[in-house]
Amino acid sequence: MEARPRERDGRGGTVLLVEDSDAVRAVVANMLESGGLTVLQATGGEEALALVRQGGAPIDLLLTDIVMPEMSGVELADRLERERPDVRILFMTGYAEEAVVNEGILGKHRECIGKPFTREQITTRVRKILSS
Numbered sequence: 028m029e030a031r032p033r034e035r036d037g038r039g040g041t042v043l044l045v046e047d048s049d050a051v052r053a054v055v056a057n058m059l060e061s062g063g064l065t066v067l068q069a070t071g072g073e074e075a076l077a078l079v080r081q082g083g084a085p086i087d088l089l090l091t092d093i094v095m096p097e098m099s100g101v102e103l104a105d106r107l108e109r110e111r112p113d114v115r116i117l118f119m120t121g122y123a124e125e126a127v128v129n130e131g132i133l134g135k136h137r138e139c140i141g142k143p144f145t146r147e148q149i150t151t152r153v154r155k156i157l158s159s
Contacts, residue, residue: 040087040157041065045075045103046119047095051142055090055119055149062150072098076106086114087157093120093139104137115156119144 042064046052049070056066067086069075072095079086089107091100104116118139140152 039063039065041067041085042088042090042153043067043069043075043078043086045069045071045089045091045095045100047071047092051092058146058149059090059153061146062153064150064153071095072100072103072106075103076110079107079110086111088153089114089116090153091116091118093118108136117152117156 042059044052044056044066047070052068056068059066067078069078089104091103093100100118107114116137119142120139121142138156
C-alpha cells in the first residue's frame with residue numbers, strides 16, 4: 028500500500044490504527060480510507076510498535092483505543108512518543124470523554140474521541156489534527 032502524502036488541509040497522510048476488536052478496526056479503517064487516508068492496522072501495542080520500527084510510511088497520527096489487553100493505548104502512546112516525539116495521538120474510547128480528560132492523559136498532540144462515531148466525525152477530526 029502506497030502512503031498518501033499529507034496535505035495542508037489534513038487530507039492524505041498515514042494513520043496507525045490500533046484496536047483489539049477486529050470488527051471495530053475494520054469499520055474504522057474503512058471510514059479513514061474512504062476519507063483519503065492511508066491506514067496501517069495493528070491489533071495491539073506490541074504489533075503497532077513493530078510496524079513503526081519497520082519503517083516504511085511515515086506515521087502522522089496514532090489512532091488507538093485506550094482500553095486494550097496487554098498494553099493500554101496510553102502506554103502505547105507514551106512509548107511511541109519516546110521514539111517519535113512529533114506524532115499526533117487520537118485516543119478512542121467507549122467511556123465518557125470527561126473521564127478521559129480527568130485522567131490527565133490528554134495534552135500537546137493528544138486528543139480523544141468517543142465511540143461510537145460517524146465517518147464524518149472521525150474524518151473531520153483526523154483532518155483537523157493533521158492540519159494543525
